Amino acid sequence: MPYYLKCHFDPRFDPARLRPKELEDGSVDHYDLGYVQNVVMGEVIAELTELSDPDSDPGLDRKFVFEKKVFPAGPNTVVNPENDSQLLAGANGLVFMDAAGEIVVNQRITLNSDVDFHTGNIFFVGDLVVRGSLRSGFQVRAKNLLVRDLIEGAEVQSMQLLSCPGGVKGGSVASLKAGKSMKLGFAENAMLNAAENILIEKNAFHCKVYAGQKLAVKGRLIGGLYYGYQLVYVGEQLGGGMSAATQIIVGFDPQLLFEDQRMNEQLEGVQQRILQYQRQLERTPDAEEDLGPKLAKAEKKMTALTERKAAIWGKISATERLKNALVVCPGEVMPGVEISIGTSYLHINDYLKNVRFRLKDGEIVTESPALRK
Amino acid sequence: MEGIEIKIESNCLLVICRGEITIEVTGEMRQTVEDNLHSQTFEALVLDLSGVRFMDSSGIGSLVALNSKIKSSGKDFYILSPSDQVRKTLELVQLLSFFHIVDTKEELELLLPE
Numbered sequence: 393m394p395y396y397l398k399c400h401f402d403p404r405f406d407p408a409r410l411r412p413k414e415l416e417d418g419s420v421d422h423y424d425l426g427y428v429q430n431v432v433m434g435e436v437i438a439e440l441t442e443l444s445d446p447d448s449d450p451g452l453d454r455k456f457v458f459e460k461k462v463f464p465a466g467p468n469t470v471v472n473p474e475n476d477s478q479l480l481a482g483a484n485g486l487v488f489m490d491a492a493g494e495i496v497v498n499q500r501i502t503l504n505s506d507v508d509f510h511t512g513n514i515f516f517v518g519d520l521v522v523r524g525s526l527r528s529g530f531q532v533r534a535k536n537l538l539v540r541d542l543i544e545g546a547e548v549q550s551m552q553l554l555s556c557p558g559g560v561k562g563g564s565v566a567s568l569k570a571g572k573s574m575k576l577g578f579a580e581n582a583m584l585n586a587a588e589n590i591l592i593e594k595n596a597f598h599c600k601v602y603a604g605q606k607l608a609v610k611g612r613l614i615g616g617l618y619y620g621y622q623l624v625y626v627g628e629q630l631g632g633g634m635s636a637a638t639q640i641i642v643g644f645d646p647q648l649l650f651e652d653q654r655m656n657e658q659l660e661g662v663q664q665r666i667l668q669y670q671r672q673l674e675r676t677p678d679a680e681e682d683l684g685p686k687l688a689k690a691e692k693k694m695t696a697l698t699e700r701k702a703a704i705w706g707k708i709s710a711t712e713r714l715k716n717a718l719v720v721c722p723g724e725v726m727p728g729v730e731i732s733i734g735t736s737y738l739h740i741n742d743y744l745k746n747v748r749f750r751l752k753d754g755e756i757v758t759e760s761p762a763l764r765k
Numbered sequence: 766m767e768g769i770e771i772k773i774e775s776n777c778l779l780v781i782c783r784g785e786i787t788i789e790v791t792g793e794m795r796q797t798v799e800d801n802l803h804s805q806t807f808e809a810l811v812l813d814l815s816g817v818r819f820m821d822s823s824g825i826g827s828l829v830a831l832n833s834k835i836k837s838s839g840k841d842f843y844i845l846s847p848s849d850q851v852r853k854t855l856e857l858v859q860l861l862s863f864f865h866i867v868d869t870k871e872e873l874e875l876l877l878p879e
Contacts, residue, residue, distance in 0.1 A: 400823075421838060423839070424837035428833075430833070431826055432822045432825045432826045432858050432860065434821065434858070435821075435823050481822070484858060484859065513833075513836065513837045515829070515833035517829055517860060517863060533836075551863060571862050693874070693875070696871065697875060
């Protein structure tokens with residue numbers, strides 16, 4: 393009895409021949425090219441069904457007709473132990489049919505080009521290596537992500553590790569998030585957020601950084617806002633004169649501060665809208681029927697945001713770790729740098745070298761040398 | 766699956782799923798959602814999974830595909846109040862953090878445009 397292989401993915405999928413998806417209105421989406429056919433561990437990826445008469449359908453692709461009930465099973469696939477007519481994905485990854493006709497699930501993708509209009513956005517449940525750059529305006533999400541060249545103004549998220557030896561030139565729009573740690577060659581004008589540690593091999597300029605545990609910048613850190621829960625380490629130079637505002641904050645949970653920052657941005661938007669509705673109502677009282685409900689909704693949202701913000705600050709205070717919070721700089725510290733440890737604040741007025749900052753009796757003290765055995 | 770209900774609320778497409786999301790129903794579920802993607806104007810898609818008792822790997826695969834599609838089109842994708850069973854399944858396949866999960870409707874309202 394012959395069998396027909398029904399694939400629950402496109403077996404003819406060729407990533408080298410991607411085309412933008414055409415929408416119903418005739419337009420095309422250049423960002424959605426379907427670069428990856430994701431599958432999840434345990435997902436049915438193919439089925440074998442009995443064929444009573446394979447010759448009865450002349451349109452049947454013989455490539456998918458098998459004489460025996462045996463799957464062309466490749467790596468990371470497994471026959472369902474409860475139903476031998478089904479082939480399952482043995483891991484999260486990308487499913488495809490290789491040149492030999494085997495069904496394969498790859499847990500890792502290596503992209504030899506940039507992420508750009510040739511690939512579209514990439515959302516992958518496995519590990520992704522990009523040998524090129526991530527171009528501005530594109531989104532990438534993967535389990536672990538390695539980008540060899542540059543990350544531009546892209547939106548990037550890894551569930552675990554994010555590494556980019558080529559560095560980040562964010563153009564003030566790049567957003568990088570890592571579920572665990574992040575390692576970058578350098579970073580400029582970008583938002584970085586990692587649940588654990590962030591290591592920057594060279595310089596960090598004008599960034600907003602949230603490191604859930606430690607932040608280390610081996611080179612210069614100039615301009616921007618930098619949060620580390622336990623430690624901020626700067627190897628060569630901290631701050632860059634009075635013109636580049638540089639703020640370092642340690643001791644509070646950066647993830648909660650990130651959430652607070654998000655609330656602030658939303659609050660600002662809602663407040664502006666409330667003001668706008670109120671002014672419009674003053675000018676045209678007849679618009680009450682239209683604007684009244686909008687105003688009420690915006691005011692309700694503002695109350696909810698304010699309450700949420702208060703709750704976040706309750707958590708921030710309850711989880712502060714001030715005792716061992718440190719800012720360490722074996723290099724130079726320039727005047728103008730602002731350092732906060734918890735609610736204590738220090739404005740650096742003098743040029744300093746090889747120092748560390750910690751909290752003592754509620755005040756930030758400066759000690760030298762920076763590194764101790 | 767016992768049912769799928771689709772509503773437009775606060776400029777978002779709210780998809781309420783109930784029962785089981787398994788390979789038998791994922792095709793229909795995706796088709797229903799995709800039909801609405803083209804016919805409706807919205808800024809975010811919210812998948813309410815509070816009433817889902819069970820979801821298999823094919824169900825998760827559908828969520829991954831839907832998430833990618835929505836995010837690629839520049840819209841937001843949220844999973845609302847997943848049941849403990851769904852949460853455990855997502856955790857088991859290490860995909861809990863792949864999605865933006867929102868625990869309550871109140872929390873969701875803060876994220877959505879007015």
